[in-house]
Amino acid sequence: QLQLQESGPGLVKPSETLSLTCTVSGDSISSATYYWGWIRQPPGKGLEWIGSIYYSGRTYYNPSLKSRVTISVDTSKSQFSLKLNSVTAADTAIYYCARQNHKLWFGPGWGQGSLVTVSS
């Protein structure tokens, strides 16, 4: 059964870099059928796609975040990671990782979410 688990600091200072890792189990992260994506949700607000990565390392980013985002994959560890630099309070959100079908829907299989607060 596919499981995804986010991990990383829950508190990041303004102007610093947010770093999260998603560990995948129950499926191969090297599957040619899927992408692996990051989605965030500010408290009380809607969902925002951050970006996705293919096992080969090819990335796709939300244009509104592209200048600050890096997503990478480590197939040997069955993990993919998110880095968001120069964070502000507006980046405070629950960050989800999810498997993305090649037809671009997310799931089945989302992480439980990781709340990251940007505050000094």
Next chain:
Amino acid sequence: QSVLTQPPSVSGAAGQRVTISCTGSSSNIGAGYDVHWYQQFPGAAPKLLMYADTNRPSGVPGRFSGSKSGTSASLAITGLQAEDEADYYCQSYDSSLSGSVFGGGTKLTVL
């Protein structure tokens, strides 16, 4: 302002039918890109509810159905149950943004 527009809230009595709309444009739904729907309960991760316009993942009751026409899509729920009370989000691909886009979400209240 979301690229895909949903009503902030809808409501219906138990047993009734409700629909949630998702309005896009010629660069997303109108261009023929698939629409997907998610259900989210408070404190939980979103769950895939409908994929590629009209397809239900295994385990999703047949009371849920999806449709698409022109630049809009809809999620219909028949035989409304108290357990359906949740937030619902639509998602598609936008060619002008070259990426996935979500609707702003709709809160369903079962009266």
